[in-house]
Amino acid sequence: MRAVAGAVLLVVLVALVVAGPFVSPWGWDEIDFSAFREGPSAAHWLGTTRSGRDVFALTLRGARTSLVVGFAAAAISTGLAAVVGAFAGYAGGALDRGLMWGTDVLLILPPLLVVAVVRPGGGMAALAPSLAAFMWMVTARAVRAETLSLRGREYVLAARFVGVRAPRALVRHVLPQLASLLAVDASLNVGIAIVAESGLSYLGLGVRPPDVSLGVLIADGGGVGGAFPWPFGFAAVLLVVIVLAVNLVGDGLRDVFDPESR
Template sequence: MAGFTLLALLGVLAGAGPYLTRWSWTGVDVTAFSEPPSADHWFGTTAAGRDVYAIALRGLRRSLVIGLLVASAATSLAGITGAVAGYLGGWADRLLLWVIDLLLVFPPFLIAAVLSRVFAGRAGTAVLLTCLMWMLTARAVRSATRALRDEGYVLAARQLGAPALVIVLRHVLPNLTSLLLADATLNAGAAIIGEAGLSYFGFGVRPPDVSLGTLIADGAPAATVFPWLFLPPVILLILILLAVDLAGSGLRGPSDTASFRERR
């Protein structure tokens, strides 16, 4: 509950926060350059006279959207792939496992950096992170499906002539909802870290748009001189990761969370 409450508060801040100030994230105050926090600029201003509060909330909104998109897409892809592999078994299971193991061999950050020029922008970054994050969850879903495929309701559906895809979608995946929801929250945290890391090194969101990663990269060189440029995006990123970790740990349970982190 603490995790979801914090996520909800961050979502409200990202959505409604920009309307609490008269400065937009693209606006420039020609009378305030590198100014510390004040009544007019709550988080201070940049060297170009832009409001740090408005820019930080823009980055927060971008990071939350990318995390939500990647978590939803990666968990859906992993759920369907892992459930099909675990239910069918045989050559289909071996083929899908071979694909998963092959993708796990490649270093994800290096692949993301190489392909970042092709998958440019917010949507491209979300697609790229989705392609690199679904494999471990798929293996967990496959193992859970193998334990479910001999359950009475699955055998009854099979005896009634239900197609394999229908059984997977209507009987197997609904019984894995708690697993998928927990993994989705943890995937969201991993996606936000991945996006922030890519943007920090110039491979993710690019100017003129911003994200928490680009803001941290811009503020890091002047962190000791102008801390208001560096601390707001760092604190927001920490709060997001804390929220999704608490939510995911609460959904999964202590023992399952420990085993999941070992797989990670």
């Protein structure tokens, strides 16, 4: 039930982000020189910022950026965890030890601090892979453990005996058995990536102008939130709702695939 509720809420949010710019009277990069820090009105549904930009259009643009970064980072990190963990568990030996050594080294590093120091350029195109590079290690270890168990099954042993190469055996016989683990991991990683991106952008280390994200909007309006709450308040609420929807989907999927976790 939680997965359905989260999925419905997430679909509504995505539909709003996609359709919103077509119904908004203002573009996210347009400036109204006659309205600076104006409250919500018929002309500006959620008010304007100190620079005269429409808050409704900016919030939708920020939500789009955060969602794209979140989904891209989750997809990359889950894919990387599946490849590294499956190959390590299936091959064993020196390859297993080498891959797990590299995984353990990355686990020691503080991820957000490293990304903040590196400060990748290129906006979303560079930020999503940078976040994903430090989100896959724990899942890779779980995938490796499951693969170690699966490679002793009769159908996997039979495939190896007849000479089926490792990549084909993994794709056909191992990874389908790990689909539930990877699906839950990907859904939960979306929320983690969105929060991480928002935190970095809030500090000025993530998405950079002229683009915006929810973290940028919260930082921009947070200093005067008491007197002018609309520039940052709507972005903060939308960020909470997005993360809540994604986590509901993740928790629901975990309950479906692993009833003992309830």
